[in-house]
Amino acid sequence: MPAVDALVCFALYAANRTTTQAYRVLLEPWNLTYPQYIALVTLWNDGEQTVGSLGEALQLDSGTLSPMLARMEASGYVVRRRDDDDERVVIVSLTARGVEMREELAHVPQCIAYGAGLTDADSARELIDALHQLTEAMKGLRDQPDTVLAALGAPRRAKAASRRRSA
Amino acid sequence: MPAVDALVCFALYAANRTTTQAYRVLLEPWNLTYPQYIALVTLWNDGEQTVGSLGEALQLDSGTLSPMLARMEASGYVVRRRDDDDERVVIVSLTARGVEMREELAHVPQCIAYGAGLTDADSARELIDALHQLTEAMKGLRDQPDTVLAALGAPRRAKAASRRRSA
DNA sequence: AATCATTCAGTTGTGCACAATTCAGTTGTG
DNA sequence: CACAACTGAATTGTGCACAACTGAATGATT
Numbered sequence: 001m002p003a004v005d006a007l008v009c010f011a012l013y014a015a016n017r018t019t020t021q022a023y024r025v026l027l028e029p030w031n032l033t034y035p036q037y038i039a040l041v042t043l044w045n046d047g048e049q050t051v052g053s054l055g056e057a058l059q060l061d062s063g064t065l066s067p068m069l070a071r072m073e074a075s076g077y078v079v080r081r082r083d084d085d086d087e088r089v090v091i092v093s094l095t096a097r098g099v100e101m102r103e104e105l106a107h108v109p110q111c112i113a114y115g116a117g118l119t120d121a122d123s124a125r126e127l128i129d130a131l132h133q134l135t136e137a138m139k140g141l142r143d144q145p146d147t148v149l150a151a152l153g154a155p156r157r158a159k160a161a162s163r164r165r166s167a
Numbered sequence: 168m169p170a171v172d173a174l175v176c177f178a179l180y181a182a183n184r185t186t187t188q189a190y191r192v193l194l195e196p197w198n199l200t201y202p203q204y205i206a207l208v209t210l211w212n213d214g215e216q217t218v219g220s221l222g223e224a225l226q227l228d229s230g231t232l233s234p235m236l237a238r239m240e241a242s243g244y245v246v247r248r249r250d251d252d253d254e255r256v257v258i259v260s261l262t263a264r265g266v267e268m269r270e271e272l273a274h275v276p277q278c279i280a281y282g283a284g285l286t287d288a289d290s291a292r293e294l295i296d297a298l299h300q301l302t303e304a305m306k307g308l309r310d311q312p313d314t315v316l317a318a319l320g321a322p323r324r325a326k327a328a329s330r331r332r333s334a
Numbered sequence: 335a336a337t338c339a340t341t342c343a344g345t346t347g348t349g350c351a352c353a354a355t356t357c358a359g360t361t362g363t364g
Numbered sequence: 365c366a367c368a369a370c371t372g373a374a375t376t377g378t379g380c381a382c383a384a385c386t387g388a389a390t391g392a393t394t
């Protein structure tokens with residue numbers, strides 16, 4: 001048991017990768033990855049939408065989404081078309097096959113919940129809340145590192161970080 | 168707030184990425200990534216070791232570690248040499264510069280803990296425990312998906328998954 | 335209307351993750 | 365010893381993430 005184990009962030013890092021591995025096994029028959037799966041979930045729930053709004057939902061930028069959506073289009077799950085009213089915007093929609101997948105994959109969240117022992121909603125809620133709290137705190141640190149560094153009397157970084165994009 | 172937000176796994180995924188982004192800002196001046204940083208932490212704590220044992224500690228395989236260690240060697244933080252007793256084994260050691268980094272980067276965990284509001288050890292411990300529990304559960308699902316699928320009466324997968332490696 | 339700034343998606347380049355393969359080196363067995 | 369089985373690291377190929385940049389389309393301003 002290494003020392004990094006004591007760090008919350010390593011536990012988070014390890015849990016995230018193991019979870020992705022579990023999804024990989026479940027999604028493999030459909031040639032889907034976890035990021036592709038959550039994109040599908042979003043489309044199932046919210047309907048067709050632009051690359052931008054999908055990126056906002058998943059917190060991913062076009063550098064990640066463009067190639068991923070191209071692969072999903074190649075798999076026949078979604079289609080992309082330019083918006084007639086604004087040619088800059090690309091609208092992502094589910095194909096008939098993509099809609100079908102919703103029922104075919106209905107077992108996945110159940111399987112994860114059951115496998116994770118998250119049968120009772122309260123413990124899941126607690127974990128989700130803790131993760132959201134951590135996420136918000138880390139956003140603060142990411143965007144205002146100098147504030148925290150100053151509070152600790154630590155060496156100030158040389159220059160402001162490069163601009164972060166909306167995603 | 169999209170529907171995927173309700174999923175523990177998305178919260179985990181988002182928290183992990185945001186945390187990595189926070190580390191990126193802190194580690195940028197040293198040209199370090201988060202995975203490289205935790206490799207350094209392991210070397211600081213446990214001393215020089217083989218690629219294999221490092222992989223065991225970080226749960227990463229040689230496909231990830233080999234190129235990463237090569238980059239860290241290029242940065243002058245570690246050196247790699249073949250073990251004289253067993254030429255298959257590569258031993259990774261810190262350089263003098265790599266050892267120095269321990270003090271230079273001492274502010275990083277403090278900064279993360281402070282920024283995350285994890286000042287009290289109990290709440291951190293709780294979160295870590297929940298993440299470990301989730302990790303173990305996901306390992307079970309990853310390695311024995313059919314058991315869970317059967318319990319749910321879900322469609323069995325066509326074939327056994329390909330063999331997992333030690334990492 | 336002509337120009338300039340902004341917005342949106344896509345592209346390029348780097349660095350993990352990870353499956354699958356390769357290959358040198360070691361070990362076990364007859 | 366011969367040789368098959370195994371081990372450890374590296375390599376190859378795919379798919380995220382993400383910074384930086386490009387280019388087309390739109391909007392704002394004059």
